[in-house]
Amino acid sequence: MLAAAVAIAAAGCSSSSNSTTSSTSPTSTSSGTPSATSSAAAGAVDTSVCGTKPGVAATGTPIVLGGIVTNQPGTSFTDIANMAAAYFACVNANGGINGHPIMYKIETEQTNPAQIAADAKQLVQTDHVVGIVGNTSIIECSVDSAYWQKLGYYIIDSGIAPECYSTPNSAAVNMGPRYSSDGAVQYALAQGATKIVFDQSNVPGTGYIAAGPAALAKAKGVPIVQLTENVPISDADSVAIKEVDDAGPNGAVVLNFTPPEALIILQAAQKLGLEDHVKLWGCSTPCNTDFLAQSLGPKWNNKLFVNAELLPPDVTNTPTMNLYKAILKQYGKAVSGGIGSFSQMGFTEAEIAVHALESITGGTYTVATVNAAFKAVTGFNTGMLCQLWSYGSYATHIPNNDDSTVTPDNGKMVTAQGCNLISAVDPQIAAYRAQAGTAALEPAS
Amino acid sequence: MPAWSDFEPFIVSGLALGGVYALSGVGLVVLYRATGVLYLAFGAVGAMGALIAWSLTQAGTPGWVSWLVCVAFAAAVTLAYGTVFGPALAGRDPLVKAVATIGLTLVLYGAMDLLWTTSGGEARSLTLPTDNSGFSVGQILVNWTQVIALAAGVVITVATGAFLRYTKLGTAMRAMANDRVITATLGVPVRRVEAAAWLGCGVLAGIAGLLLADLVALDATTLTFLVISSLAAVLIARLRSIALAFAAAIAIGLIHDLLTPITSLTNYRDMTPFVLAAIALLVLSRRRVMTQSREEA
Numbered sequence: 047m048l049a050a051a052v053a054i055a056a057a058g059c060s061s062s063s064n065s066t067t068s069s070t071s072p073t074s075t076s077s078g079t080p081s082a083t084s085s086a087a088a089g090a091v092d093t094s095v096c097g098t099k100p101g102v103a104a105t106g107t108p109i110v111l112g113g114i115v116t117n118q119p120g121t122s123f124t125d126i127a128n129m130a131a132a133y134f135a136c137v138n139a140n141g142g143i144n145g146h147p148i149m150y151k152i153e154t155e156q157t158n159p160a161q162i163a164a165d166a167k168q169l170v171q172t173d174h175v176v177g178i179v180g181n182t183s184i185i186e187c188s189v190d191s192a193y194w195q196k197l198g199y200y201i202i203d204s205g206i207a208p209e210c211y212s213t214p215n216s217a218a219v220n221m222g223p224r225y226s227s228d229g230a231v232q233y234a235l236a237q238g239a240t241k242i243v244f245d246q247s248n249v250p251g252t253g254y255i256a257a258g259p260a261a262l263a264k265a266k267g268v269p270i271v272q273l274t275e276n277v278p279i280s281d282a283d284s285v286a287i288k289e290v291d292d293a294g295p296n297g298a299v300v301l302n303f304t305p306p307e308a309l310i311i312l313q314a315a316q317k318l319g320l321e322d323h324v325k326l327w328g329c330s331t332p333c334n335t336d337f338l339a340q341s342l343g344p345k346w347n348n349k350l351f352v353n354a355e356l357l358p359p360d361v362t363n364t365p366t367m368n369l370y371k372a373i374l375k376q377y378g379k380a381v382s383g384g385i386g387s388f389s390q391m392g393f394t395e396a397e398i399a400v401h402a403l404e405s406i407t408g409g410t411y412t413v414a415t416v417n418a419a420f421k422a423v424t425g426f427n428t429g430m431l432c433q434l435w436s437y438g439s440y441a442t443h444i445p446n447n448d449d450s451t452v453t454p455d456n457g458k459m460v461t462a463q464g465c466n467l468i469s470a471v472d473p474q475i476a477a478y479r480a481q482a483g484t485a486a487l488e489p490a491s
Numbered sequence: 492m493p494a495w496s497d498f499e500p501f502i503v504s505g506l507a508l509g510g511v512y513a514l515s516g517v518g519l520v521v522l523y524r525a526t527g528v529l530y531l532a533f534g535a536v537g538a539m540g541a542l543i544a545w546s547l548t549q550a551g552t553p554g555w556v557s558w559l560v561c562v563a564f565a566a567a568v569t570l571a572y573g574t575v576f577g578p579a580l581a582g583r584d585p586l587v588k589a590v591a592t593i594g595l596t597l598v599l600y601g602a603m604d605l606l607w608t609t610s611g612g613e614a615r616s617l618t619l620p621t622d623n624s625g626f627s628v629g630q631i632l633v634n635w636t637q638v639i640a641l642a643a644g645v646v647i648t649v650a651t652g653a654f655l656r657y658t659k660l661g662t663a664m665r666a667m668a669n670d671r672v673i674t675a676t677l678g679v680p681v682r683r684v685e686a687a688a689w690l691g692c693g694v695l696a697g698i699a700g701l702l703l704a705d706l707v708a709l710d711a712t713t714l715t716f717l718v719i720s721s722l723a724a725v726l727i728a729r730l731r732s733i734a735l736a737f738a739a740a741i742a743i744g745l746i747h748d749l750l751t752p753i754t755s756l757t758n759y760r761d762m763t764p765f766v767l768a769a770i771a772l773l774v775l776s777r778r779r780v781m782t783q784s785r786e787e788a
Contacts, residue, residue, distance in 0.1 A: 122608060248758065276761045278713040280720070283504035284751040287631065291497065291752070305614040310708045317622055318504075319632030341616045382608050 091365075091372035096133065097140025098404070104142020108149035109403065109411045112169035113180030113203075114162065114190075117154035121304060123182035125383045126204050127152045129392025130180040132377035133400070143403045146411065151175060155183060162189045170197065177416040179399040180392055182206070185250070187216055198413060200420040200437065202398055204391045208254045211474065217443040219394040219428070219435065220387075221355045221468070223330055224255045225475065227302045228468050229353035229449045230328035231259040234298035235266050237351075239325050241297035243289050247307065248274035255302060258472040265471040277307055282314035290315065293324045300328035308333050309341055316345055331355045335386045339454035346454045351462055354450045356390045356430045360458055366397075366429025394430045401426055427490050432465035434488040444478040447486060465489065493752045500631050501748040507637040509744025511706055512764070513644035515721035516728070516736040518695035521651050523730045525664035525688035526577065527671075529589040530569070531718060535599040536693065537700020538714035540565040542607050544701065545617050545709055554620070562697030568599075569693025570686060577685050581671055596715065603711035617704040640702045647695065648737040655733075664688055723764030727771040743767055 094100030113130065115123045131150050138147040151173045153165040162185065169175045178194065181187070181203035187210035194201055194215045205211055205218030211225075221229065223246075231242055244259045246252055256272050263270035271292045275285055289299045289311070301308050308329055315321050326349060333352040342350070359367055370393045374381060381389050402419040403411070425434040432448035451463040467487065470476040479486045515533055522530045540561035547557035572595050580588050607615070625634035655661035663684045666674040675681045703714055724743055728736035743764045750760040 274758060276758070278708065278710060278716075280707055280713055280717055281504070281508050281748060281751075281760075282708070283507060284501055284748040287500045287504060288751050288757070291500070306708065306710055309614040309616060310710075313616055313618075317632070317634050317636075319627070320630075323630070335614065337614050341614055 091368040093136050093369065093372045093376050094140045095365075096136040096369060096373060096400075097138075097142065098144075099141025101139075102141050104138050104145050104147035106142065106144075106146040109143055109146050109177075109416070110149045110151065110173055110175045111177045111179050111399065112151040112153065112173055112175035113178060114153045114155060114165045114169070114183055114186050115181065116157060116183045116186075118156040121157075121184065123204070123388065124152075124154065125381050125386075125388040126182045126392040126395070127180040128380040129374065129378055129389040130396035130399075131392075132373055132381060133393055133396035135377045136373045137396075137400055143400065143406075143411070144409055146409075148400075148403075150179075152180075155186070157184050159185065159189045162186050163193070166190045166193055170199075176411055176413050177399065177403075177420060178202070180204070180395050182391070187213070191215065198417055200417045202395050202420060202437075204395065207251060211444050211478075212442045214439070214441055214443075217437045217445055219356075219391050219398070219431070219446060220331065221353075221444070221446050221449060223251075223302055224258045225444060225447060225468050225472070226330040226353045226355055226449070227255055227300065228258040228262055228472050228475070229355075229451070229466075230300045230302075230330050230351070231262050231270075231298075232466075232469055233351050233353070233451045233463060234300055234326060234328045235262060235268060237298070237326055239296065239298035240268060241293055242268055242270040243273065243293040243297060243299045244270060244302070245273040245275060245285070245289055245299065245311075246302035247277045247304075249277070258474070259300065261472050262469055265469070275303075275307075277303070279307055279310050282310040283318060285311055286315040286318060286320055290320045290323045295323060296325050298326045298328055299324055300330075301333070302330045304332050305335055305338050309338055312342055312346065312350065316342070321345055321349055326351055329353070331387055334358075334452055334459055335383070336360070336458055337383070337386075339459050340457040342454055344454075344456050347456065348453050348462070350454055352452050352459065354387070354452045354459075354461075355446060356387055356394070357432065358450065358452055358459060358461055359385050359390060361461060364429055370430070390430055394428045394435075397428055397430075398423055398426060398435060424485065425488060429490075431490060433490055434485075436482065436485045438482060438485060440478070440481040442474070442478050442481065444475060445482075445486070447475055447478065448489065497752045498749055499629050501751055502745065503628050503631060503633055505745035505748030506641060506741065507633075507706065507744070508748055509741035510637070510641035510644045511703055511717070512721045512724055512744055513737045513740035514640060514647070514695070514699040514702060515718050516724040516740045517644060517647050517651065517733055518692055518699060519718070519721065519725045520728060520730060520733050520736045521655075521695070522688055522692035523725075524655065524668050524733075526573070526581075526685055527585055527588060527668055528573075528577070528580070528592065529585065529722075529725075529730070530692060530696075531589055531592040532569075532572070532595040532599065533692070533696045533699070533721075534718035535596045535603075535711075535715045536565040536568050537561075537696040537703065538711050539568075539599050539603055539700075540697045541617055541700040541704035541709055541714065542603060542615075542711065545615055545704070546607075548617070558619075558701055561701050562694055565697030565700060566690055566693035568595075569696060570690045573689025573692075574682075574686055577689065578682065581685075600711060600715050603715075607711060615709045617701070617709045619701075619705050622705065636702065636705050640706055643698065643702065644737055644740070648733050652733050660684060660687060720764040723768035726768045729775065739767070739771075 113127045115127045134148040155162045178201045187207040191209040191213045201216045204220045205222040210216045329352045423437045447468045452459040453462040544557035544561035621635035663679045724740035727739035747763040750756045
C-alpha cells in the first residue's frame with residue numbers, strides 16, 4: 047500500500063525531466079480545452095510557417111536547450127515549458143535551425159533550493175544545454191542567478207522572483223507579480239478608487255512585490271492597505287469580508303494570487319453578496335484566464351479588472367496570434383490549460399529563442415554563440431506583447447512594461463483598456479527605463 | 492482593537508467555518524469510536540469524490556446524479572479500505588492504524604494531482620443550487636449551503652449519538668471499540684459491524700467533501716488537508732465525545748474568524764486549531780496527573 051502510495055505520489059510530485067526533439071510526433075488531437083478547440087482562425091493557419099523549410103524535418107545535430115519550471119501541488123508552471131516545447135516541435139518539423147533540430151530538456155522542481163541548484167547543474171553538466179529558455183519558477187532566479195552569470199548564460203524566462211528582473215542575465219517576457227500588480231493598481235487608481243486594499247499570498251518576496259503598488263498609491267495620495275493570506279486559503283469568507291471592510295464603498299480590492307486562490311476569494315465575496323460593496327476589484331495577470339471568467343459568471347462583468355501582460359488571445363486576430371493557436375492545437379497536447387497567459391508566455395519565449403538562433407551565422411551553436419545571440423535580441427516584435435522586446439546589456443531587465451487590462455464578459459476575458467505603460471513611479475521601472483532608454487518604450491505597432 | 496461592529500460579520504463566517512470543521516470532526520470521531528481507527532484519508536476521499544462530481548457536471552451529467560456519485564465514491568473507497576485493511580490492522584497499535592490511512596491519502600492525493608492538474612491556471616469550482624439564495628445578516632448574505640452545513644453538523648451529531656447509544660448496531664460498535672476480541676466472543680458479527688462503520692464514515696466523507704468543495708474550495712490540497720484542522724476539534728474531544736467535537740469545531744471556527752480583523756493577529760489565525768488543541772491537551776493531561784496524584788495519596 048505504502049509502496050503504491052510512494053509510487054503515485056512520486057509520479058505527481060518529484061523532480062523529473064523530459065525532452066522533446068524533432069522526433070516529437072505532431073498530433074492533430076486538440077487539447078480538449080474550450081479555448082484550444084474553438085478558434086476558427088487557428089484552424090486556417092498553416093503551422094509550417096513556424097520554420098524556414100516547411101514540411102522538411104530537421105535531422106542535423108541537435109541544439110540542446112533547457113528550462114526549469116515549478117511543478118508542485120497547487121502551483122504548476124509546466125504549461126509554459128510545454129508550450130515552448132510545442133513551438134520547438136513545430137520548428138523541428140519545418141526545417142529546424144538551419145537543419146538542426148532543437149532538443150528541449152525540461153526539469154521540474156518543488157521550491158527546494160538544493161533541488162533547483164541540482165537541476166541547473168544537470169542541464170549544464172549532464173545535458174550540455176547551450177541556452178536556457180522557458181524557466182518559470184517561484185525561486186529559481188534567486189537560486190541560480192549567480193550560477194548563470196558565472197557561466198555566461200543569458201536566460202529567457204517568465205519571471206517571478208526579484209532576480210528575474212534585477213540581474214544582468216535574466217530577461218522575462220512577462221512582467222511578473224510586482225509590475226503586474228502595479229498595472230492592476232494603476233488601473234484602479236485611474237478609475238478613481240479612493241483607497242486600495244492589496245492582498246497577496248503570504249510567501250517569500252511579498253515585501254518586494256508590495257513596494258510597487260505602495261509607490262503608485264503614495265504618488266496619487268491614496269491610502270493603501272497591504273494584506274497577506276496563508277495559502278491554500280481555507281477561510282475565504284473572512285478574507286473577503288476583511289478586504290471589503292478595509293476598502294470601503296469607493297475603494298478597490300486588488301488581488302495577487304494564483305487563479306484557484308483568487309477564484310476562492312471572489313466566489314466567497316459573491317456568495318456573501320459583497321461584490322458590489324467596493325468600487326471595483328482588480329487582479330494581477332494570473333487571473334487572466336477564461337477558466338476564471340467562466341467560473342465567476344456574469345456578475346463580475348465590468349466589476350473585476352485584470353492586468354494582462356500579453357495581448358488578449360480571444361480578440362487579437364493577427365498572424366502571430368493565429369500561429370500560436372494553431373501550434374497549440376497541433377503540437378500542444380501537453381499544454382493542459384490551453385489558450386491563456388501561460389501558454390502565450392511559453393510561445394513567446396520559444397519564438398524569441400528561435401529568432402535569436404536563426405541569427406547565428408556559421409552553424410556553430412555553443413554556449414558562447416547562443417547566449418550572445420540571445421543577448422543581442424533588440425526591438426523584436428513578438429506579436430504577443432504591447433511593445434517590442436529587447437534583451438540588451440543592462441544591469442536590470444523589465445522588457446515587458448507596457449500592458450493592457452481585461453474584464454470578464456460572460457465567460458471570456460475581453461479588453462477593458464488597451465496598451466498602457468506601467469508608471470515609472472515604481473522606482474524599479476524608472477531605473478530600467480533610465481538604462482534602456484527608448485528600447486524600453488517602443489510600442490509593438 | 493477594532494470596534495464590536497467590525498467583528499459582527501466574522502461571527503457568521505466563523506460559524507460557517509466551524510460547521511465545516513464539525514462535519515469532518517464528527518465523522519472522524521464516529522469511525523474512531525467504532526473501529527479505533529483515526530481515518531486521516533477522510534478529506535482525500537471527499538476531495539476526490541467532489542472532483543469526480545465536478546467532472547461529471549462538466550460533462551453534462553445532472554447535478555443530483557454527480558452529487559450521489561460523489562457520496563457513493565467516498566463510501567465505496569472507505570468501505571473497500573476498511574474491508575481489505577481493517578481486519579489486518581485490527582490488532583495493531585492505534586498509531587499504526589492511523590498512519591496506514593495516510594497511505595490511502597497519498598494514493599488518492601497523487602491520483603488527484605495527476606487527473607485534475609492545476610497547471611495552466613485551471614481554477615475549478617463546484618456550486619450547489621442552495622448557493623443562490625439565503626438571507627441577510629447585517630451587511631452580508633448567508634446562503635442556504637452554509638446553513639445546511641451547520642445544520643448537517645448538528646443533525647449528524649445528534650443522530651450519531653442516538654444511534655450509538657440506542658441501537659443494537661451502535662452498541663456493538665461501542666463494544667468493539669472497547670475490546671474487539673471479547674465482542675467477537677459474545678457472538679457479535681465483528682466484520683459486518685466494522686463494515687457498517689466504515690460505510691457510514693465514507694458516506695459522511697462524501698457529504699462533507701461535497702459541502703466543503705462548495706464552501707471552501709474545489710482544490711485537492713485544500714480539501715485533503717482540511718482534515719488536519721478538524722483533527723484539533725477531535726483531539727479536544729479526546730476522540731470520544733461527538734458533542735464535544737462539534738462544540739470544539741464551532742469554537743475553533745469562531746475564534747479563527749474573529750481574529751481576522753485584528754491586524755496584529757490576523758496572519759496567525761491559521762494557528763487557532765493547533766493552539767486550542769495544545770491548550771486543551773495540556774489542561775486535560777494536567778487534570779489527569781492531579782487526579783492520579785490524589786488517588787496515590
